[in-house]
Amino acid sequence: MRSDRQLHAARPWSRRDWLGAAGTLALGTTLGGRPREAQAASLEVGRPAPVLALHTLDGRTVSTGDLRGHVVILTFWATWCGPCHQELPILSDYAAKHAHQGLRVLGFSLDEPASLPEVRKMAEGWSFPVGLLGSAYAGGYGRIWRIPVNFTIDRNGLLADNGWDSREPAWTKERLERVITPLLS
Incomplete structure (x- = not known):
């Protein structure tokens, strides 16, 4: 064979x-x-999602590996990204309403450390933790070359939605209902 x-x-x-x-x-x-660096050989829907850790603005570390049993959305954004300003409040509201069903969101800002005050101000009141990515490279998710971009991991640790392949890169209420709500049942 x-x-x-x-x-x-x-x-x-x-x-x-x-x-x-x-x-x-x-x-x-x-x-x-897509830039070569954005391609990750193992980044395929239905396969194990790469583990990524968020170092939050309040000093905690949250790893996707520790969130098995939850549906996890990784969102990559920046203060200077216009579509992010529209998407992230919608995502925050949805995450707050569905946290009891096991939804977790991790927000990775591509801003520079010098922009930390703006990051804090924009993320104020969001229902999910936020941290600076530190570089444009996000481990097994590749180089983040466009934003917003989002990835979803199901309860079993498998990639359920690959942001690089999405024709709709930003979350809307309708897209969240279509993609995330079925994973929470």
């Missing part, structure tokens, strides 16, 4: 394969336009 690698190697390259390889070499991006 042939492995996936052998089957792939036996198949002639398509025009898409050649264009993708050329884009990767010339531009450092994939055919879909």
Whole structure:
């Protein structure tokens, strides 16, 4: 029986394969336009989600690995991101209403440490913890190259929603009901 690698190697390259390889070499991006660093080989819906720790503004550390049994949303944002200003209050309200069902949200700000006062002011009153990411690289989630971007982990620690693949990057009430509410049942 042939492995996936052998089957792939036996198949002639398509025009898409050649264009993708050329884009990767010339531009450092994939055919879909995503930077190579944003691609994570194991970042696939239905597979184990990479563990990521949030170092909160109040000095705590919350790891996705410790939240098994909960539905977890990782949200990446910044104070200078216009769509984030619309999305995050909606997400905070939804998280507060569904915390009793096991929903947890971790907010990773891409702001610089010098912007900490603005981060604190924007996050004031939110129902979820917030911290500075520290760099544009978020472990197994890759380099955060667009915001807002969100990832959802189900109760079993599996990736349930991959923000890189979403055509709707920001949370809306309708999207939260469609994507998250079924995971909470």
